[in-house]
Amino acid sequence: xxxxxxxxxxxxxxxxxxxxxxxxxxxxxxxxxxxxxxxxxxxxxxxxxxxxxxxxxxxxxxxxxxxxxxxxxxxxxxxxxxxxxxxxxxxxxxxxxxxxxxxxxxxxxxxxxxxxxxxxxxxxxxxxxxxxxxxxxxxxxxxxxxxxxxxxxxxxxxxxxxxxxxxxxxxxxxxxxxxxxxxxxxxxxxxxxxxxxxxxxxxxxxxxxx
Numbered sequence: 001x002x003x004x005x006x007x008x009x010x011x012x013x014x015x016x017x018x019x020x021x022x023x024x025x026x027x028x029x030x031x032x033x034x035x036x037x038x039x040x041x042x043x044x045x046x047x048x049x050x051x052x053x054x055x056x057x058x059x060x061x062x063x064x065x066x067x068x069x070x071x072x073x074x075x076x077x078x079x080x081x082x083x084x085x086x087x088x089x090x091x092x093x094x095x096x097x098x099x100x101x102x103x104x105x106x107x108x109x110x111x112x113x114x115x116x117x118x119x120x121x122x123x124x125x126x127x128x129x130x131x132x133x134x135x136x137x138x139x140x141x142x143x144x145x146x147x148x149x150x151x152x153x154x155x156x157x158x159x160x161x162x163x164x165x166x167x168x169x170x171x172x173x174x175x176x177x178x179x180x181x182x183x184x185x186x187x188x189x190x191x192x193x194x195x196x197x198x199x200x201x202x203x204x205x206x207x208x209x210x
Contacts, residue, residue, distance in 0.1 A: 002024055002025065003027060003101055003103060003138075003140045004023070004024050004094065004097050004098075004101070004102040004103065004140070005023055005103050005134075005138060005139075005140030005143060006020065006021065006094065006105065006144050007020070007021060007104075007105040007141050007142075007145035007148055008020045008021075008090075008105070008148055009021075009041070009148035009149040009151070009152040010148075011107065012171060013169070013171045013172075014172045014177065014199040015180075015192075016156055016159060016194055017067045017070060018089070018152075019065060019066065019067055019148045019149075019152050020066045020089045020090055020092075020093050021063065021064070021065045021144040021147040021148035022063065022093040022094065022096070022097050022102075023060040023062070023140060023143050023147065024061045024063070024097050024098065024099045025059065025060045025061060025143070029059055030139055030140065032059050033143055034139050036059075037052070038052060038056065038146065039142050040142050040145060041135065041142070041148070041149035041150075042135075042145075042149075049146050049153070050153075052146055053147055053150045056147060057147075060143065064093050064097055065147060065151055066089055068089055070193075070194055070196045070197075073085065073196055073198070074196055077198045083107070086114075087107075087114065087118055087121055090104055090122075091117075091121030091122040094118055094119075094122040094124055095122040095123065095124065100127065101129070102118075102124070102126045102128045103130075103131070103134055103141050104118060104129070104130040104131075104141070105130070105134040105135050105144075105145065106130035106131055106134065108130070111129075111130040111131055156169070163192070167180045172199065172200075172201040178201065181195060181202065182208075182209065185205055186209050189210060190206070191205070191206055
């Protein structure tokens with residue numbers, strides 16, 4: 001039996017892309033993931049995630065990582081809710097992969113509704129289930145969460161390298177991120193191109209300094 005695990009990183013930040021990762025693995029290789037120490041990416045340090053990522057990629061049969069850029073998120077939010085964007089994003093990942101059973105980390109308060117919508121959106125014949133905390137309960141989802149988070153971490157570093165400044169985690173709750181955005185708007189008269197302009201934090205900062 002083959003399992004597909006999918007999870008996202010970067011749903012909530014005001015800066016940068018969101019990544020949704022999916023991996024496919026044979027049932028008899030699940031033990032190998034556990035032996036590596038694969039677990040929910042939030043429980044691992046960035047360095048540990050970077051170490052595990054290439055090892056995971058060697059074990060899995062297939063993978064697909066979707067990047068949803070901030071300008072795309074802003075455009076989509078004019079047409080749909082963030083929950084609908086999550087369904088659309090997970091559907092695209094599931095559509096690209098093939099297994100017997102897909103396990104998703106639910107991006108909805110109602111896991112069954114999320115699974116149903118992703119199955120319909122991806123037009124897959126696979127069994128699709130969604131759970132809250134699936135990244136903690138299923139190693140294949142944890143593996144996907146690590147690949148998603150590694151790609152998110154790398155993208156943040158690329159932004160910092162491009163602007164020559166630290167931007168923090170990119171989340172609205174991070175004082176370093178807010179300070180960076182305030183400084184950018186004061187200096188440039190607008191939000192940076194890698195900010196999610198539809199986020200309330202971005203709108204509030206822009207209104208305050210422009």
